[in-house]
Amino acid sequence: MFALIMLPFIAASAVIAVPTALHTRQTIAPWCEGFGDGVLDTAHNFTLAAYNTTLPNANSTGAPLVFGQAGAVDGASFKVLSTSASYPFNDFPLLSLTNGALLPNGPVQASDANVTAGQELLWVLTTVNLPTPAQIYCAVLDTSPYGGGTGFPRLAVHNDIDSFSLCSLDDPNAQNNVVYKASAINDGSYDFSTCYPVQIQIIGLD
Numbered sequence: 001m002f003a004l005i006m007l008p009f010i011a012a013s014a015v016i017a018v019p020t021a022l023h024t025r026q027t028i029a030p031w032c033e034g035f036g037d038g039v040l041d042t043a044h045n046f047t048l049a050a051y052n053t054t055l056p057n058a059n060s061t062g063a064p065l066v067f068g069q070a071g072a073v074d075g076a077s078f079k080v081l082s083t084s085a086s087y088p089f090n091d092f093p094l095l096s097l098t099n100g101a102l103l104p105n106g107p108v109q110a111s112d113a114n115v116t117a118g119q120e121l122l123w124v125l126t127t128v129n130l131p132t133p134a135q136i137y138c139a140v141l142d143t144s145p146y147g148g149g150t151g152f153p154r155l156a157v158h159n160d161i162d163s164f165s166l167c168s169l170d171d172p173n174a175q176n177n178v179v180y181k182a183s184a185i186n187d188g189s190y191d192f193s194t195c196y197p198v199q200i201q202i203i204g205l206d
């Protein structure tokens, strides 16, 4: 009886094992499609930096980004990506990309939220009812035709590598945060007139 019950289960796992092996070689994850072969949807221990695409840059690395505050509710706090120049704290120095989810390293329960046009990239930190991380991010290597020519891999979200901006409220002390498809129509978290386009670079990958 026991053997009979187990048989279909074993057969099923054997069937699953084949596509899994093929997956790493041939299949590009959905959130990395559109950039050819030079992509990673899993990578560990890097930092991010914002490189101007229309304005001058002080160097090829770009402006360092950190997790900046974005408010809190009872039991959860929210984070955005901010320039370290505008948010001089770095609670989560390293990030990792795991199957398309971009998360801070460390003893923290964090989840990346889905992002829609006009919004800041957003994370939630909570120890209760942590949402499933959104699988939306991809690292595109500089050797790919979609590389930015600076030598660093670039971050894509929703298969889109060219729609990030840095935006803030129109106040010299405001946080300067990364927005996806910045728009004059937004939830009030930034003033569109302050926005300028950037590519998000991945620093520290081997």
Ligand SMILES: *[C@@H]1O[C@H](CO)[C@@H](O)[C@H](O)[C@H]1NC(C)=O
Residues within 6 Å of the ligand: 044, 045, 094, 105
């Ligand atoms: C990433 O860094 C952590 C320490 O922060 C280390 O334990 C881990 O081995 C590193 N992973 C890789 C793939 O380098």
Ligand SMILES: *[C@@H]1O[C@H](CO)[C@@H](O)[C@H](O)[C@H]1NC(C)=O
Residues within 6 Å of the ligand: 050, 051, 052, 055, 056, 057, 058, 059, 061, 062, 063, 196
């Ligand atoms: C990108 O341009 C902004 C606005 O002029 C500037 O503040 C920032 O330092 C520039 N970034 C780099 C990496 O030079």
Ligand SMILES: *[C@@H]1O[C@H](CO)[C@@H](O)[C@H](O)[C@H]1NC(C)=O
Residues within 6 Å of the ligand: 058, 059, 061, 062, 063, 064, 085
């Ligand atoms: C590159 O320039 C930015 C903006 O001025 C600065 O914040 C950053 O520290 C510089 N990075 C390096 C590696 O020099």
Ligand SMILES: *[C@@H]1O[C@H](CO)[C@@H](O)[C@H](O)[C@H]1NC(C)=O
Residues within 6 Å of the ligand: 114, 115, 116, 117, 158
């Ligand atoms: C995530 O956002 C994208 C872009 O706005 C949208 O197409 C997609 O349906 C969203 N996914 C979920 C699960 O809400």
